[in-house]
Amino acid sequence: MARVERVEVQVPDGTTLPVRLFPASGAHRHPVSADLPRPAILILPGLAVPGEFYEYFAKVLAGRGFDVAIGELRGNGDSGKPDSSSAYGYHELVTVDLPAMLSVVRERFPDSTPYLLGHSLGGQLATMYAARARGKVAGLLLVASGTPYFRGYRGLFGPGVLVGTAAVAVAANLAGFWPGDLLGSRGFGRQSKVLIADWARLARTGRFVPVGADVDYDERMSRLTLPVLSVRFTDDEFAPESSAEHLLSKMPKAHITRETVTQPAGHNGWITDPNSTVDLVEKWLRDR
Template identity: 45%
Template sequence: MTEDVRIPVPGAEELAATVTVPDGPPSAVLMLWPALGVPAGYYAPFCAELAARGVATVAVDLRGQGGSGPPADRRSTHGYHALAARDFPAVTAAARAGFGPDVPLFLLGHSIGGQAAVLAAARRPEAVDGLVLVASGSVDFRGFAGAARLRVLASTQLLALIATLWGYWPGHRLGFGGRQSARLMRDWARLGRTGRFAPAGADLDYEQALAALALPVLAVSLPGDHLAPATAVDRLVAKLPAAEVERRHHTPAHGESADHVRWARSGGGIAELITGWLAGR
């Protein structure tokens, strides 16, 4: 069963989300935050797999993506900080109100959605019961091997430069990441260059908050994922020394994809892995 909802965010457009629930009462709720340029609807097969295993999902379009507000343009000013400080808390509160305070609530982040999820959890760890990261690593170039190091460093900085000159990142024209705020791309590039989360406009030291985060975390990498290899996932979770981290490198079954994005279209194996981990929480 699915339902499309709109979630108001103070000082911003509403966010669009799709709620998928199992036939009976859910054992847990996962708030799913997508990758750059990937609409929430793309995860529908994966959400159905989770629902078949008794877990509800709230798949949210990131600000400026899909049904969440207007596409980014030269007036857009949101970056990591707006996602963590405004959008995530609004959706978390709506999910708590909808499912009740007794149903465990976890953030599930894919790629940049996972990066923003750890920042949101670091701000308000009491608001959620844990984190699940799938194909979500740091874009710090030091977390990549060989020639990929230089490629990641060069590409992240070039994308931020284009976004700054253009006024926004025209990914819908250039074939990567969709249309995005220039500030978001500069935050992303700063992480790639320095290895530190220091988003523009931040009102706290995110690195310090991440180091103190003590929630349970499941971090899943995929073989052959060149955008978030296992080493990059390790680099992201290394920022969480106080957390109870379980690292899994998932090998898809026959017919399932290990691609950075396409895994969501055949995610039965990952859904099984996640629900098994949730049962132990």
């Protein structure tokens, strides 16, 4: 199993973000050369999922011959908890945090080509980054990821998402932050009110219009031509097929590969039982 290295990155608001690094520990089955460099995969967690939760997944992936890194979403895991002074949202995570994490990956793995693997909200951020920084990453791997757009859910679940996300945004604005850490495992953790507002707006409109946006993210996404792997799970209530397809529909020119896992995994179970997902990721990366 790969050993873990850790680099601390500090962003302008004083938050420290750990980047966990796992150099390839297994044989890379393709020859590594200047024309065929080894992939370096940066994992972006889902909302309220600590980076350390992905360590076993990262070690298994490194054992297949890939360099792997795990980022940490600001305000989650080891990066501390947001409070009423926290004013970051999707835009800051994409323009400040993600480039800082990728700098660590490029410095540690200079001969590798970076890919972004986003889980849930991490997949949304990965897609936004690829759209605004075209050519900086070689591809996207979206695992159990879609958008919270309410029309992307069937039956009564859709209106429930619309009302629920709006209520969470109102509560976060009144409290100064979202106190989800007091609500158990399904409360989405404590989050910045701006992040929650961005999330609720995406759920309501289906468009990526975060606070402070300086580009039209949807328009930029529509021009992406990079390869994309989408892995969904049939029992995932948070990112069902329709939710995943809404995110993919933002990239009509991308080269998309869709994979569906039927074994029970839910939204997060694949992280601790990773073999089926790693098999799909490995095959897709070998085919690049």
